[in-house]
Amino acid sequence: MPAEAKADSKNARPASQPTPRPxxxxxxxxxxxxxxxxxxxxxxxxxxxxxxxxxxxxxQLASRGGxxxxxxxxxxxxxQVALGTLYRYFPSKVHLLVATMQDQLEHMHxxxxxxxxxxxxxxxxxxxxxxxxxxxxxREPHLADAMVRALTFADRSVSPEVxxxxxxxxxxxxxxxxxxxxxxxxxxxxxxxxxxxxxALITWLSGRASIAQVKIDxxxxxxxxxxxTPDEQ
Numbered sequence: 001m002p003a004e005a006k007a008d009s010k011n012a013r014p015a016s017q018p019t020p021r022p023x024x025x026x027x028x029x030x031x032x033x034x035x036x037x038x039x040x041x042x043x044x045x046x047x048x049x050x051x052x053x054x055x056x057x058x059x060q061l062a063s064r065g066g067x068x069x070x071x072x073x074x075x076x077x078x079x080q081v082a083l084g085t086l087y088r089y090f091p092s093k094v095h096l097l098v099a100t101m102q103d104q105l106e107h108m109h110x111x112x113x114x115x116x117x118x119x120x121x122x123x124x125x126x127x128x129x130x131x132x133x134x135x136x137x138x139r140e141p142h143l144a145d146a147m148v149r150a151l152t153f154a155d156r157s158v159s160p161e162v163x164x165x166x167x168x169x170x171x172x173x174x175x176x177x178x179x180x181x182x183x184x185x186x187x188x189x190x191x192x193x194x195x196x197x198x199x200a201l202i203t204w205l206s207g208r209a210s211i212a213q214v215k216i217d218x219x220x221x222x223x224x225x226x227x228x229t230p231d232e233q
Contacts (some may be wrong), residue, residue: 028104051089053079058100061144070097070146091157097150098161105168108133112172120228122177127222129176130197131215137201138211145205151198169194177225190223196221 043051057078062071070093076086090096117128137144154162173190174182182190200217203209209217 009216050079050081050085054081054086054089054096055100055103058096059104059143062097062100063140063143064144067097067149072096094150094153095158095161097147098158098165101147102153102161102164102168105165105172108136109168109172109175113175117176121226123225125178126173126176126193126225127219128229129172130193132219133172134197134201134214134218141205144201148201148205153228166194169197183230184229185228186225189228192224193221
């Protein structure tokens with residue numbers, strides 16, 4: 001594990017202190033993933049406002065300097081909360097940045113819904129949607145790198161936050177497909193598309209793939225949707 005992740009893990013609070021997540025920001029359980037186990041009680045309006053400030057501060061710091069720029073003490077100061085309070089919401093920097101990614105994806109989903117993809121087929125619509133999301137991340141490369149690195153460092157203790165990211169990505173893809181009740185084969189295709197999109201982000205961020213290459217990979221994997229459409233089998 002990289003040095004910065006090790007250093008952060010020393011400051012993490014025990015896993016027995018659950019991360020509160022508001023019902024208003026948890027995406028509806030998708031067919032790909034079961035509903036999370038015992039949900040934390042909904043946050044009060046004041047707690048939700050505090051959580052929003054924390055996520056905003058995390059995103060701002062990451063946008064300026066990437067993963068290393070997100071220090072818990074600075075996040076606490078920027079969001080005007082006590083350091084102990086910050087750790088009660090997010091036990092470590094990795095928890096915080098993965099939650100930040102879920103929040104960014106949720107915001108992207110709202111933007112995408114205002115201007116739905118125009119492709120004629122489900123595969124074209126999903127490819128267009130994922131490339132629009134990719135370009136949004138491209139505009140904030142330091143933030144994208146910080147969030148993807150956090151996902152890479154995440155261990156089992158961060159599973160609830162990672163599951164939230166996966167659920168949100170699934171909802172975005174199913175929405176672009178126009179499906180409310182996908183078949184098992186379609187869900188398998190969605191999972192492969194998610195893995196490819198995540199891998200494309202990593203290869204682009206590491207300088208091993210161009211935007212043109214990413215686009216080709218995304219369009220190629222999205223063809224799985226057409227292969228799993230019942231009417232075309």
